[in-house]
Amino acid sequence: MASPINAQSADQSIEISADEIxxxxxxxxxxxxxxxxxxxxxxxxxxxxxxxxxxxxxxxxxxxxxxxxxxxxLLHTVLGEPEKLSISMNGETTNLNAGKDIYVSTLQPKDRAVVGDAEMVFVGYGVTAPERGWDDFKGVDLKGKVAVFLVNDPDFAASSQEDVAGEFAGRAMTYYGRWTYKFEEASRRGAVAALIIHETEAAGYGWNVIESPQGENYGTVSADGQMTSLALQGWISGSAAESLFDDAGLDLAKLRVAARTKGFKPVALGAEFSAAYPVKQSIVKxxxxxxxxxxxxxxxxxxxxxxxxxxxxxxxxxxxxxxxxxxxxxxxxxxxxxxxxxxxxxxxxxxxxxxxxxxxxxxxxxxxxxxxxxxxxxxxxxxxxxxxxxxxxxxxxxxxxxxxxxxxxxxxxxxxxxxxxxxxxxxxxxxxxxxxxxxxxxxxxxxxxxxxxxxxxxxxxxxxxxxxxxxxxxxxxxxxxxxxxxxxxxxxxxxxxxxxxxxxxxxxxxxxxxxxxxxxxxxxxxxxxxxxxxxxxxxxxx
CATH class of the missing domain: 3.40.630.10 (Zn peptidases)
Structure with a gap:
């Protein structure tokens, strides 16, 4: 309920001062x-x-x-140069370029961030919104896997004719569209890593902004010792994602459209992600x-x-x-x-x-x-x-x-x-x-x-x-x-x-x-x- 205009007068009080500001x-x-x-x-x-x-x-x-x-x-972490960073599929291994193809950081208080041959699963927009009758996960187990997300909301790119149009506030972002929500949701489901496919328009900024922290991250220190399940979290470039989906025999453009429907189900990519980084960590008070x-x-x-x-x-x-x-x-x-x-x-x-x-x-x-x-x-x-x-x-x-x-x-x-x-x-x-x-x-x-x-x-x-x-x-x-x-x-x-x-x-x-x-x-x-x-x-x- 909106509050009424206050009957308590401030007329006798001091004025806010530009000089003091x-x-x-x-x-x-x-x-x-x-x-x-x-x-x-x-x-x-x-x-x-x-x-x-x-x-x-x-x-x-x-x-x-x-x-x-x-x-x-505060937990402060900085990744060093990767000792390993690759995707394996059908017996072939493709090395990734840190910074160009992928940008990651960690919020685990460990000296190494390691993901070993973890199955990659495309989860669409990764939204669980009971009030909208929306669940992108459909009970799929993500424990120990790498969740791959689309950025922003399911209706961001939807045409006015699609059923989802306006369901998530249209062009306006809801919290379900924020990268922080996606990482939190991946951790809640036990994923070992989370990658968001970068798109400049949907993210609101270019790849240069993504990589500018150069492997550095800050997080809270949990009093009960709990920490995120994510050894690594970050972004995969649009071009690297296109190549990944092509190699998997999948059409990313069609999957983007499918992800804008309530019937979407996660799609296993038939690929495994591996990474190993040294980590410098410290507690900042x-x-x-x-x-x-x-x-x-x-x-x-x-x-x-x-x-x-x-x-x-x-x-x-x-x-x-x-x-x-x-x-x-x-x-x-x-x-x-x-x-x-x-x-x-x-x-x-x-x-x-x-x-x-x-x-x-x-x-x-x-x-x-x-x-x-x-x-x-x-x-x-x-x-x-x-x-x-x-x-x-x-x-x-x-x-x-x-x-x-x-x-x-x-x-x-x-x-x-x-x-x-x-x-x-x-x-x-x-x-x-x-x-x-x-x-x-x-x-x-x-x-x-x-x-x-x-x-x-x-x-x-x-x-x-x-x-x-x-x-x-x-x-x-x-x-x-x-x-x-x-x-x-x-x-x-x-x-x-x-x-x-x-x-x-x-x-x-x-x-x-x-x-x-x-x-x-x-x-x-x-x-x-x-x-x-x-x-x-x-x-x-x-």
């Missing part, structure tokens, strides 16, 4: 923080800075056991940081405002000699936003519900800080009212609209439209929903456990800027993503116009404020893959 961003991008990479001296300084700022804002420690933090132990304002009436009900403190650390020098990739926009600006939201709440009457300000670790390594939290939450997920996330805000100036990420997921999007409307703005849907941005920021770790979420992300679509319209909004995205995204030039600039970012921060505050003094609970909408999870914990909210 600028001060925070400029501080967090100083060289002394070394690009804020997890597990470095730069992290230690960042954590100290954040705790100091949270204290100065008047927040209470909101972490584990009355502290400010939560430990985020990182931390989430939390501050809170305890609710006076219902303190066990929490509203989380989140952003990630980490960036990309040290890299090769750019043309100006800068080596630190400090993420001014991604996501020091988001961090500055949630600090200003905290400062505004502290100037108001104590909220009925608890406000949590969450600074997530290791987002750039795969949403890992928020994933650790979701696995071991400090605040029960069943009574977490909402998670409101800021990750990359546009700095091109005031906008006539606000960009919605994840249309149709939850009632918080109705709140977004309502409060944006009070600013005189309208909602514009993200321009490339097939890229699945909804699943690529920290809020998603909580979403897939059923917590209602809303993401504010300036990269999701071209804003209709007051000065220059949508053309200017697209130019801002193109300039940022084409030049500075995850690069050293993602730095504070005196050319930033924070008026649009301020609009977005204020909208997120208004949504949280409307919930902070309310008894309303945001919900997932019918058709969302997360609705059933949330509905299952309804008793905890009664």
């Amino acid at each position: 600028t001060r925070t961003v400029r501080t967090m991008t100083l060289d002394q923080f070394e690009g804020r990479a997890p597990g470095t001296a730069g992290e230690d300084r960042t954590i100290g800075y954040l705790i100091g700022r949270f204290e100065a804002l008047g927040l209470e420690p909101g972490g584990v056991d009355g502290t400010w933090t939560q430990a985020v132990p 990182s931390q989430n940081v939390f501050g809170k304002i305890t609710g006076k009436a219902r303190p066990d009900e929490t509203i989380i405002f989140g952003a990630h403190w980490d960036a990309y650390g040290e890299g090769p020098p750019d043309e100006n000699g800068n080596i630190y990739r400090s993420g001014a926009n991604d996501d020091a600006l988001g961090m500055a936003g949630i600090m200003e939201i905290a400062r505004k709440f502290k100037s108001m009457e104590q909220p009925d519900r608890t406000i949590v300000i969450a600074a997530w670790a290791a987002e750039e390594r795969g949403l890992l800080g928020s994933e650790v939290y979701a696995q071991s939450p400090v605040y029960p997920l069943e009574t977490t009212v909402a998670n409101l996330a800021l990750d990359v805000l546009q700095t091109g100036g005031k906008a006539k609209d606000v960009i919605l990420v994840g249309k149709g997921q939850g009632t918080l999007e109705d709140d977004l439209a309502k409060f944006a409307g009070l600013q005189g703005r309208v909602v514009t849907e993200e321009s490339l929903p097939e890229r699945g941005l909804f699943f690529r920021a920290d809020h998603f770790s909580l979403a897939k456990r059923g917590v209602p979420v809303l993401l504010m992300m300036g990269l999701a679509g071209a804003s209709d800027l007051v000065e220059g319209g949508r053309k200017a909004g697209q130019k801002w995205i193109d300039d940022y993503t084409g030049n500075c995204y995850h690069a050293a030039c993602d730095a504070w600039s005196p050319d930033w116009d924070l008026a649009g970012a301020m609009q977005d921060i204020n909208v997120m505050f208004d949504i949280g404020n409307s919930l902070a003094y309310s008894k309303q609970w945001p919900e997932w909408k019918k058709g969302s893959e997360f609705k059933e999870l949330r509905d299952g914990s309804a008793d905890a909210r009664r």
Whole structure:
């Protein structure tokens, strides 16, 4: 149910300040923080800075056991050169080119990653979606085998005449289309390896992006010692996949069409995959940081405002000699936003519900800080009212609209439209929903456990800027993503116009404020893959 406009007035509170936001961003991008990479001296300084700022804002420690933090132990792995990498079929063995034909990594804490003569099985899109009556596996045993997947959803490439059209949100990606889901599903079924067939359009990026980590990966460290069944996970190039299926006497193009039907069954490829890699592994110690304002009436009900403190650390020098990739926009600006939201709440009457300000670790390594939290939450997920996330805000100036990420997921999007409307703005849907941005920021770790979420992300679509319209909004995205995204030039600039970012921060505050003094609970909408999870914990909210 969408929450009503809050009767609790914020008129007497302080205003969110562009000067304060600028001060925070400029501080967090100083060289002394070394690009804020997890597990470095730069992290230690960042954590100290954040705790100091949270204290100065008047927040209470909101972490584990009355502290400010939560430990985020990370497994870091790097594959060496393969000792063996091949596919055998009909008595013939074909060696694969690492990087060109196949890209893999591992999230097992072992010194070697080995797959020995494992049977390869094509599983289509690899979707198990009971709410859609969809099961690509049909009971086929994958234990010890290599699962080969198509990327994206079953309806991504479907024509309007096919029965599947629109079943998985059309061109918009559902979680079933994300590579993370496919690897998780393969592991749940005991596969020893998982390979996704790369297609640039369906993946949303080229092969150059696939291979850029160069065999490196990060994962969470399970407290109970459990680990993925996958010795290797990754991608096989489109051309290598075509050759594999041709050699097996199979028509991959026809199988793509068959995989878009509910009657699809896995297909054994009659091939065996073998690989052996040396692995360098280590445990990296990182931390989430939390501050809170305890609710006076219902303190066990929490509203989380989140952003990630980490960036990309040290890299090769750019043309100006800068080596630190400090993420001014991604996501020091988001961090500055949630600090200003905290400062505004502290100037108001104590909220009925608890406000949590969450600074997530290791987002750039795969949403890992928020994933650790979701696995071991400090605040029960069943009574977490909402998670409101800021990750990359546009700095091109005031906008006539606000960009919605994840249309149709939850009632918080109705709140977004309502409060944006009070600013005189309208909602514009993200321009490339097939890229699945909804699943690529920290809020998603909580979403897939059923917590209602809303993401504010300036990269999701071209804003209709007051000065220059949508053309200017697209130019801002193109300039940022084409030049500075995850690069050293993602730095504070005196050319930033924070008026649009301020609009977005204020909208997120208004949504949280409307919930902070309310008894309303945001919900997932019918058709969302997360609705059933949330509905299952309804008793905890009664």
